[in-house]
Amino acid sequence: MDAELVINSTSAGVDIALLEDGQLVELHRDRGDVQYAVGDIYVGRVRKVMPNLNAGFVDVGHGKDAFLHHSDLGPQFKTQQIWVKRVMSGKQPTSDISQFKREKDIDRRGKMKDYVSASQLVLVQVAKEPISTKGPRLTAEVSLPGRYLVLVPFSDKVSLSSRIKGEKERNRLKRLMQSIQPPGFGIIVRTVAENKGSADLHSDLEDLVSRWKKLYDNLKNAKPGKRVLGEVNKVSVVMRDVMTPDCKTIHVNDPRVADEVKEFLVGSGSGDESMVKLSRAKDLFNNMSIHRQIKAAFGRQVNLRSGSYLVLEQTEAMHVIDVNSGGRKKGASSQEENALITNLDVVEEIARLLRLRDIGGIIAIDFIDMAKREHNKQLTDAVRAAMKRDKAKHNISTPSRFGVMEMTRQRVRDVAEVATQDACPACNGSGKVEASILITERIESALKYLAEGENRKRMTLMVHPMLEAYLTQGWWKSIRRQWQKSLDIKLDIESNSNLEILEYHIHNALGEEITPD
Numbered sequence: 441m442d443a444e445l446v447i448n449s450t451s452a453g454v455d456i457a458l459l460e461d462g463q464l465v466e467l468h469r470d471r472g473d474v475q476y477a478v479g480d481i482y483v484g485r486v487r488k489v490m491p492n493l494n495a496g497f498v499d500v501g502h503g504k505d506a507f508l509h510h511s512d513l514g515p516q517f518k519t520q521q522i523w524v525k526r527v528m529s530g531k532q533p534t535s536d537i538s539q540f541k542r543e544k545d546i547d548r549r550g551k552m553k554d555y556v557s558a559s560q561l562v563l564v565q566v567a568k569e570p571i572s573t574k575g576p577r578l579t580a581e582v583s584l585p586g587r588y589l590v591l592v593p594f595s596d597k598v599s600l601s602s603r604i605k606g607e608k609e610r611n612r613l614k615r616l617m618q619s620i621q622p623p624g625f626g627i628i629v630r631t632v633a634e635n636k637g638s639a640d641l642h643s644d645l646e647d648l649v650s651r652w653k654k655l656y657d658n659l660k661n662a663k664p665g666k667r668v669l670g671e672v673n674k675v676s677v678v679m680r681d682v683m684t685p686d687c688k689t690i691h692v693n694d695p696r697v698a699d700e701v702k703e704f705l706v707g708s709g710s711g712d713e714s715m716v717k718l719s720r721a722k723d724l725f726n727n728m729s730i731h732r733q734i735k736a737a738f739g740r741q742v743n744l745r746s747g748s749y750l751v752l753e754q755t756e757a758m759h760v761i762d763v764n765s766g767g768r769k770k771g772a773s774s775q776e777e778n779a780l781i782t783n784l785d786v787v788e789e790i791a792r793l794l795r796l797r798d799i800g801g802i803i804a805i806d807f808i809d810m811a812k813r814e815h816n817k818q819l820t821d822a823v824r825a826a827m828k829r830d831k832a833k834h835n836i837s838t839p840s841r842f843g844v845m846e847m848t849r850q851r852v853r854d855v856a857e858v859a860t861q862d863a864c865p866a867c868n869g870s871g872k873v874e875a876s877i878l879i880t881e882r883i884e885s886a887l888k889y890l891a892e893g894e895n896r897k898r899m900t901l902m903v904h905p906m907l908e909a910y911l912t913q914g915w916w917k918s919i920r921r922q923w924q925k926s927l928d929i930k931l932d933i934e935s936n937s938n939l940e941i942l943e944y945h946i947h948n949a950l951g952e953e954i955t956p957d
Contacts, residue, residue, distance in 0.1 A: 443686040447675060447701070448724040449694035451900040451934055451947040456678050457730050460686075464733040465792055468678045475667060476502055476576050478566050479585060479677075481655065483524075484508075484578070485664040486560045494552045497575075498564060501665030504575030508564060510552040514581025515545035516594040517555060523594075524563045527659045535656035537593060538623030561664060568851065584648045584655075587680050587708040588633035588641055589617075591648040595626025603631040616641065622649055632684070640709040647707075676704050681831070683710045691728070693719045722934050726905065731937045737796055746785050752793070758802035761790060765808060779808040780815045784822055791826035800832065800851020809843040820845070879907065879942050880919060889956045890946060891927045896954070898930040900947040907942070908935035 446457040458466035484498035487505050497505035514520070519542045526532035546555055556562065568577035584591040598617045600610055613634075617627050620642055633641060655669045662668050675697060692698040698718050705711045721727045725734075736742065743749045747766040752759065765782040790805065810816055820838045823845065827834055833850040840846075883901065890896055903911070911920055912933055924931050939945075948954050 441686050442688055443684060444689040444691065445679070445682070445687060446691045446724055446728060446730060447693070447697055448730075449692070449697050450723065450936065451902055451932075451951055452936075452945065452953065453951075454675060454694075454697065455725060456675065457725065458682050459730075463792070464730060464737065465795055466682060467734065467796055470675065475670075476500070476566055476570055477670070478569055479670075480566045480667055481582060481669040482564055482566070482667055483528075483659070483662045483664050484562050484564050486556055486558055486562060488558055489553050489556055491551065491553055496552055496556050498562065498578060499665055500564065500576065500578070502570060502575050504570065504573070506564070506566075506576040506578045507574070508556075508562070508578040508580065510550065510555075511548070512567065512577075512579040512581065513546060513552075513555060514579070515548075516542060517546050517580055518543040519594050520563060520580065520582070524561070524659065527656060528561070528662065530660065532656075535653045536624070540594075540624060542594060563659070563668070571851065583628070584651050585630075585680075586644045586648045587710065588630055588636055588644045589648060590628035590630065591645070591652065592626035592628060593624065593652065597626040598629070599626075600629040601631040601633075604629070604634050606634075609634055620645060625649075625652075636709070644708070675700055679704055679710070680708070683708075687711070688715065690716050691719055691724055692716060693721050693724045723905075723936060726935070726937050734938075737793060742789065742793065744786060744789055748782050748785050750786060750789065750793070758804055759799050761803065761805045763805065763807050776811060776815070779810045780818070783807045783810070783819050787819070787822045787826050791823070791830065794827075794849060795830050795832075798832075798851075800849045803847050803849060805845045805847070807839060807843045807845060810839075823847075879944070880911070883944055884923060886944075886946060886956050887923060887927055887929070887931070890948075890954050891929050893948070893954065895949045895952075896929065898932070898949045899954075900932045900934055900951075902934045902936055902939065902945045902947065904939045904941045904943065905935040905937055907944070908933055 441460055443458065443460050446459065448455045448457070454470040456468040456470070457464055482500040484500040484506065486508075487497045487499050489496040493509075495507060495509040498508050500506050519540070522543065523532065523537065523540060562580055563582060564578040564580050565582045566576045567579045570576050582593065598614055598621060600613055604610055604613070613629050616638055617629060620638075621627055622645070627645070651669065658668045679701065690701055692701060695718065698716050701716050702713045705713060705715065719727070723731075725731045740753070741749055741751050743766075749764050749766050751762040751764065753762075754760075763783060763786050765778065793799070794803070807819065810819070816839050820836065824836055827836065830849075834847060836847045837845060887899065887901075890899070901911075920931055920933065923929070946954055
């Protein structure tokens with residue numbers, strides 16, 4: 441399987457797509473300095489402890505209190521609390537924890553109120569991003585993930601990913617980690633470390649130790665509700681998690697991002713600089729037809745080439761997927777065979793959509809009913825095989841007698857949403873046509889108002905490709921010149937086919953979206 445990464449940089453941020461054999465399987469979006477991302481570390485203040493939930497709610501600066509359960513405190517919670525207090529009070533002179541006295545492990549079946557009280561300061565890490573009306577889910581067992589390893593403070597254990605199967609390789613990695621393991625830290629070896637040399641693993645470990653020192657430095661002056669240590673930039677995080685030996689090419693349209701990617705590849709040993717292909721295209725997703733794939737995959741109804749189609753619905757409690765044949769299959773001799781062919785046909789697409797749209801929680805898949813037990817077992821085996829490439833934890837049950845398969849999938853962030861319907865360009869979805877649709881007048885008025893602010897001598901106007909052509913091609917491009925001269929600004933115009941025809945967005949020199957409101 442050939443995989444390629446497409447990194448599309450625009451004024452609104454960076455979009456990252458992972459393609460496998462030309463098909464979109466993952467989509468990530470970076471809209472700048474987003475807080476409360478998975479892996480971010482905060483000093484939080486406990487708001488209240490709920491004995492009936494055996495958990496507490498913690499203020500980390502988010503609009504909603506974050507949730508911390510007793511099972512997420514970690515065995516060395518008391519040791520970590522003492523260390524945090526010493527660092528914040530200036531009594532801990534160094535980040536070295538090799539000689540730091542450890543307390544007895546907390547009782548895994550104990551009560552939250554025995555270890556945490558209201559107004560207490562705790563060092564916590566985001567385990568799940570804020571979802572819908574819920575605040576972040578936290579863990580107090582802080583760890584630092586790298587490309588190949590995960591560093592766990594106040595531990596001595598060396599553990600390996602269960603996906604590393606070879607006994608010889610497992611023994612090699614364990615011996616190697618034990619020889620370079622820094623005192624006071626445990627190590628988790630990730631799947632991608634398989635068959636990697638000692639130099640790569642040692643370099644990754646040194647980077648993680650330096651991040652621990654940075655956490656220590658930031659913690660000395662930390663205030664409750666403020667981030668102590670954030671994840672590295674989104675591009676590096678995605679590459680760290682999705683880069684595999686199958687990935688042969690990385691397309692980028694921003695020289696600065698291309699340099700970051702090359703630095704990551706060289707530093708992590710994941711590949712060489714020749715993999716990076718720099719494009720001059722303003723919108724790589726448009727050039728490579730990724731926008732078309734996004735529109736096709738994020739709608740309520742998803743059609744397959746075979747004629748089958750899926751209908752996806754989201755409720756407060758779960759996601760529901762309905763499988764439809766769209767007509768009898770060629771070569772099917774009976775209704776039972778037609779149902780089996782259709783069900784097996786949609787399995788790979790369902791697995792791709794769950795991964796692409798990052799759907800989590802409880803999922804009910806209403807397959808076409810099949811009477812034969814062996815056919816239901818064949819379907820279950822096919823679903824499990826298709827889900828093997830999904831790194832999110834999941835559990836799959838066999839179909840019920842009504843043909844419904846229930847499954848759960850790990851959810852760490854909100855479900856990806858992409859608008860797949862455009863409002864009418866004349867009435868903007870209101871059902872009423874305005875007296876004038878002179879979009880240039882509206883844009884000029886907005887630019888005139890916004891040009892007075894700070895960092896606005898250079899602005900970027902993002903519009904639909906049809907509108908971009910209208911403003912920049914032929915005789916009409918003099919409109920932009922006129923705007924630049926009369927408003928004394930430098931105006932760049934970029935296109936994005938995700939926008940509606942008469943929709944526009946304006947960004948300042950820092951890449952921040954600005955509005956006249």
